[in-house]
Amino acid sequence: MPGPHPHAEQPKGVRHGVGEQQTDRLRYLDVATRQIARGMNLDETLRELRQAAVPAFADVVFVHLYDPLPVGDEADAPSGALRLRTTDAPPLRKAAPHGSEPPSPAVGTLQAAEVAHPAATGLLAKLLQAGRPVFGDLPEIRSVVAELLGVTGAADAVPPGRRLILAPLHGRSQALGSVVLIRGPARADFTGDDLLVASQLATHTALGMHKAVLYAREASVADALQRTMLPPSLPEPAGVLLASRYLAASRTAQVGGDWYDAIPLPGSRVALVIGDVMGHSMTSAAIMGQLRTIVQTLAGLDLPPDEILHHLDEQAARLGTEHTATCLYAMYDPVRHRLLASNAGHLPPVLLHADGSAEALGVPPGAPIGVGRGGFESTEMHAPTGATLMLYTDGLVESRESDALAGVDRLLARLGAAASGSARPALEELCDQALGTLGAGDREDDIALLAARFKGILPETVANWYLAPRPQTARQARRLTRRTLHDWGLDSLVEATELMVSEVVANAVRFASRPIALRLLRTGVLRCEVGDDSPLVPRMRHALLSDEGGRGLFLVDQMAQHWGATRLSTGKVVWFEQPLPGDQEAGPDHGPSPRRSRNRRPQDAGRG
DSSP states (O other), X not given: OOSOOTTSOOXXXXXXXXXHHHHHHHHHHHHHHHHHHTOOSHHHHHXXXXXXXXXXXXXXXXXXXXXXXXXXXXXXXXXXXXXEXXXXXXXXXXXXXXXXXXXXXXXXXXXXXXXXXXXXXXXXXXXXXXXXXEESOSHHHHHHHHHHHTOSSGGGGXXXXXXXXXXXXXXXXXXXXXXXXXXXTTSOOOOHHHHHHHHHHHHHHHHHHHHHHHHHHHHHHHHHHHHHHSOSSOOOOTTEEEEEEEEOOTTTTSOOEEXXXXXXXXXXXXXXXXXXXXXXXXXHHHHHHHHXXXXXXXXTTTOOHHXXXXXXXXXXXXXXXXXXXXXXXXXXXXXXXXXXXXXXXXXXXXXXXXXXXXXXXXXXXXXXXXXXXXXXXXXXXEOOTTOEEEEXXXXXXXXXXXXXXXXXXXXHHHHHHHTOSSSOOOHHHHHHHHHTTTTSXXXXXOEEEEEEEEOOOOGGGEEEXXXXXSTTHHHHHHHHHHHHHHHTTOGGGHHHHHHXXXXXXXXXXXXXXSOXXXXXXXXXXXXXXXXXXXXXXXXXXXXXXXXXXXXXXXXXXXXXXXXXXXXXXXXXXXXXXXXXXXXXXXXXXXXXXXXXXXXXXXGGSOOO
């Protein structure tokens, strides 16, 4: 071992000659370099260096890094200041033997400065760029180390002689920083062979740092990519409260294929989606983004859940990937208090009732997406007011120690225990309870969680009619609207709402061949929906002074707070919203479209 520690006991009868010392150095380097290589990130790599160097090789070690650290294989020298990375400087454990040189205060009490600012063209910068370790036996070298450590007194502030080594941390093509190794007077000075040992320690540390920095950068890019593919925020549709959680697997590059979504649909409904692409890689995240986009597009067609999954399966086959995915698609109707769901190989959703009981819903699982077998079914069930639906990926319930079914049972128990108190937990708190202890520590898989608490829309806040497509239908619609708003105490909105309803209904009469659906909803806003069986979406245009028509949608655009048109599999729905008296903006129950849709074509408007 190079320069054995003075406190270590030597085996009796063993004489360490030159050959034995060389062998010990090689053994030490083998153990030390493997220890340094264990570091998975920058902090761990530097910690392993300290543990390998002290006390086996030196008494004190200081590490300085360029700030910012260079990343990649750029050949240019970094231009930032040197920043102290660690200040671990343990004092000597044993005083110097009698008659020897007294302990140097620079070793036992040396405290390095937080930041050093060496000259960009000075001796220190040249030494770091050269990449070769040097002894501190020359006054100019000790002056450089004193400058690096931020101590005064120049060369006298650091140990004299060969008790100091300055080793550059040199990566593949550029300097990353430096290592200062110091021995106290109770130990033998460094030798020429120790200089080679210090060079190896610094080289392996620099390579580990280079790997750690690149890994951190790639993990950050992958994590940012995946999070941009997840919804930045959840909508606030009428009749339902939404909350979500996403936790990346801590043993991966923080990238996977789990996703969730909540998509507002016509008629105040909302689609609740959860999915999981197999694998953990950039490819899995990219496929997840493609599948999520396809689901959003299909949801805009207002198809049943089983047809959504059928078309998603077809599109996944066209992607030409071998990755499979699971997906569960559910539609909640707050007016009818119904839930319609279809499952493509995903875990069953969990329903927590208002009384605290929890159950796994029996939604028949079809084949996963990408298998190409189809056979998806839609299951309709009651969605009681006050109940909470939870959609989740397998990372929440599955681990190496237990299977998914046992994990679902534990999830049901956790939710039941959380809701057993006198006060029903808030939705965000319930999500935390569902995660349990999985929010911290190592996780083997990603976790995506989407929770929906059903509030429903009271029947007395909904009015709907089916009107025959006749010339007098617009007048009939105005009369029904006037009477309903009067019953709701919204007389101040009668005039504007009548005008807009008349224009939208009149436009529907022109193209409809079947009865027109008119519906008014009073939630956080006053919402009007007019549906017909024509797939032609109206376009707003600016009428000329000589035109007799063409101003209807322009009036709606000017008078409504939000409006839009959505194509359906059976036709289209044109809708508009107005704030209730006294509200300039929609309340917490307000649905989609956070901005005014002024001067947009209806087909470009947000979903209703």
